[in-house]
Amino acid sequence: MNRRFFLSAGIAAAATAAATAASANPFANVVMFDPDTREPLIARPHAAVAQANAIPREIVAYHGAEAPGTVVVDTNARRLYFVMPGGQAMRYGIGVGRPGFEWGGSQTITRKAEWPDWRPPVQMLQRRPDLPRYMPGGPDNPLGARAMYLGSSLYRIHGSNEPHTIGQAVSSGCIRMTNEDVVDLYDRVRVGTRVVVLR
Numbered sequence: 001m002n003r004r005f006f007l008s009a010g011i012a013a014a015a016t017a018a019a020t021a022a023s024a025n026p027f028a029n030v031v032m033f034d035p036d037t038r039e040p041l042i043a044r045p046h047a048a049v050a051q052a053n054a055i056p057r058e059i060v061a062y063h064g065a066e067a068p069g070t071v072v073v074d075t076n077a078r079r080l081y082f083v084m085p086g087g088q089a090m091r092y093g094i095g096v097g098r099p100g101f102e103w104g105g106s107q108t109i110t111r112k113a114e115w116p117d118w119r120p121p122v123q124m125l126q127r128r129p130d131l132p133r134y135m136p137g138g139p140d141n142p143l144g145a146r147a148m149y150l151g152s153s154l155y156r157i158h159g160s161n162e163p164h165t166i167g168q169a170v171s172s173g174c175i176r177m178t179n180e181d182v183v184d185l186y187d188r189v190r191v192g193t194r195v196v197v198l199r
Contacts, residue, residue, distance in 0.1 A: 055093025062089035095176035104199035107150035145179040146186040
């Protein structure tokens with residue numbers, strides 16, 4: 001077998017494998033785009049891959065100064081902590097603001113909503129005039145299963161219909177969680193809970 005035939009056979013085999021994978025995975029060829037720049041991001045992985053890459057929710061030791069009941073967001077580590085009594089915290093993986101959309105400070109949860117609807121803020125519509133003006137709550141809504149609104153700001157801690165983005169800096173400043181994790185956190189916090197965002 002000459003080299004040209006060997007390479008052609010290898011390419012054909014790879015194409016066959018890709019076609020087989022695509023037929024087994026309906027999302028194999030779906031490409032995600034940055035909502036502002038419209039540049040391609042990453043291929044949306046199969047649910048099993050997303051699950052394998054998930055950041056597990058777990059109870060960890062916590063030695064910070066914040067009182068039990070406080071939410072602490074470590075944007076650099078891309079982790080959120082719900083402080084518990086006895087020097088412990090529930091730790092979650094999160095997605096955070098992409099470059100240019102980072103922020104820090106202290107806020108308070110002023111509202112909670114289950115399967116919230118979504119109205120893109122004016123600033124986002126100026127960047128993305130093609131976005132819908134309103135989207136009802138549900139599995140396709142970018143706010144996911146729960147949302148906790150932070151002060152009078154545009155920021156929220158919310159679920160996501162793109163769980164593969166957890167652990168990345170891709171949002172417009174909101175704190176993203178998987179739907180499973182945001183439901184867990186939602187049940188632990190109340191309106192008035194203090195949220196500390198570290199940069």
